[in-house]
Amino acid sequence: MDLYEYQARELLQEAGIPTPDAIYAADKQQAMQALEHIGLPAVIKGQAKIGHRGQAGAVKVVKTREEASAAIDHILPMSIDGHAVNGVLVAEAMNIRDEYYVSISVDRTNRSFCVLATSAGGTEVETLAHDHPEAVKRMQITMLENFDHAAAVRMAEAIAFEGADIEQAATILEQMWQCFVTNDATLVEINPLANVELPDGSTQLYALDAKISLGGNAAFRHDGWKRFEDPVVSDTLEARAQAAGMHYVQLDGQVGVIGNGAGLVMSSLDAVAFAGDAIGQPITAANFLDIGGGASAEAMSRSLKAVTANPSVKSIFINVYGGITSCEIVAEGILQAVDELGITVPMVVRFDGNAAAEGLATLEAAHKTNVHVAATMDEAARQAVAFAAQAATPASAPAPTQA
């Protein structure tokens, strides 16, 4: 679960990390009020769950009310790579001397946690790591070690933080790790971490921007992260299906896909795209939907409802390998859903494993004109694609053949 910058700031503040004064505003009126409190100059920052907001023009430094007004009007309706801007953060502008990048993330390869840091803050760290690996420091923290202040000082010295106070830097590293652990984060990134000159001439490290991702599996320890629920209620098919507990991902193709097991469903999406390629048609999957292990008739029925709610779906490919799941029960669920929901979209079913023969017999005995069976996964994908192609161009597409 990714957080907006204004939410990530809250968690950094709770860990004691200095951040500029800033107020989140959902609309223009709130933003102008926020500006009264923050004062000028200020930074208007569009809130979207994506990087490169600056390059996209969603972050503006403003010196007057007029500039602020224009910036807010420009930023609020923006969408960055498909991510709609959801309000703005109105932040005090600070006098920046130096910028650094620091992140802590799950390190899948080392099965621990990676601290990535560079003095070239505010830049694209991945590009820098590729072009100038020597400029990026990579260090490890493990869950079992005691990452105390002394350890943080050693790390801060290794990173260098040229121009900044090492004690301050070490404290921030320690606080970042606390923030990471306390919140079950998978990523805590401060970019830039800035060495800021204060009015009295002293300097202090501030987190000027932050990105935090929380591990979805840990929601049970954090009251479901209700405090970070999106203020804009999304009413997409995906949001509704996920809210109902389904492993559903919306895609942009024409063939609805339902299967059991994440790997098998991904494999089914691939099979659909390959079958589309094979007949020279741009037919791909309309969704990913994993009904999981031990799926009941009721689960299959709910799944079909979610898939057919998408108007782009022209055919459905159901791919079940019965391990614990009985294909016969899945077949009953399919027939039940077809009757209850009045589904007319052509469906191609492939069963294998536990009670596969019984499941296929159940489907065939029902004589539903839109329910077809196939012997293999690849054949089922080919048939489902042919049905979708036929629906798209009824005159020219080849008629599907039964296996």
Added chain:
Amino acid sequence: MSAFIANNAPVIVQGMTGHQGMTHTQRMLKAGTNIVGGVNPRKAGTAITFEAREAGNTVEIPVFATVAEAKAATGAQASVIFVPPRFAKDAMIEAIKAEVKLIVVITEGIPVNDTAYCVELALQRGIRIVGPNCPGLMTVGEDAEHPGVNLGIIPDGIVGRGPLGLVSKSGTLTYQLMSELADIGFTACLGAGGDPIVGTTLREALEEFENDDATKAVVMIGEIGGRAEEEAAHWAKHHMTKPVVAYVAGFTAPEGKQMGHAGAIVSGGKGTAQDKLESLEAHGIRVGKTPSECAELMRDTLAQL
């Protein structure tokens, strides 16, 4: 002797008295696994009656308060964990501290930082965790006198004994490939799990198969996310004498979307199936673009041995 665990090794089940635990303990017993105890402090001292492997017979499985007690009483060499995610960390730590040498974690939905803690603890103590979020580990016995060990939820009866090893990030794709290659047969099938951090990586499973005399070739099933496939391929190129044939799922998965498994996500353009395919092929591993193509490649590879 089999890869990963000795034939007929005594096994305990943490979470045996729950619904999942009961269902799968029965299945594991039917598959011939030597289940010798369950763990549940609230039901310690009781016993649960299951159907024995031989039809018509029953078997009493004692419930112990702790893993340490269960191990002391039974000599358990492995534990299978079915507890819910919020209790999984404590269950794993308990098994590690009791020095159970092989811990198979079926539970899906464990916070990644909990897994990281436990995997590190296990690695320090020379203990193998398999999973979490996996179908488990199944070895196939040589004959009725030497039954294999079924730890987890892999269905019994798909395959018989043969020269193949299998390691996979996905449950149903494991069953799919087992089924496609059932006529050839397997020594052991290991579900590595679909989480970002797992106790036994694809590479570590290849190492085990390399050291198992009965295994002649290995099927490796990967999916989008992370670099476990690439790391396994790199290791195999430099250390493995046996051929590996692979399948990778998720060529059409979009950027930034978690595809079911917590670890199955392409982020920042990294972890794509295409990258994995190219890396595997560059390391001399043949990759099928569908499960059936993978099975065909394995048949072809075996024919050349």
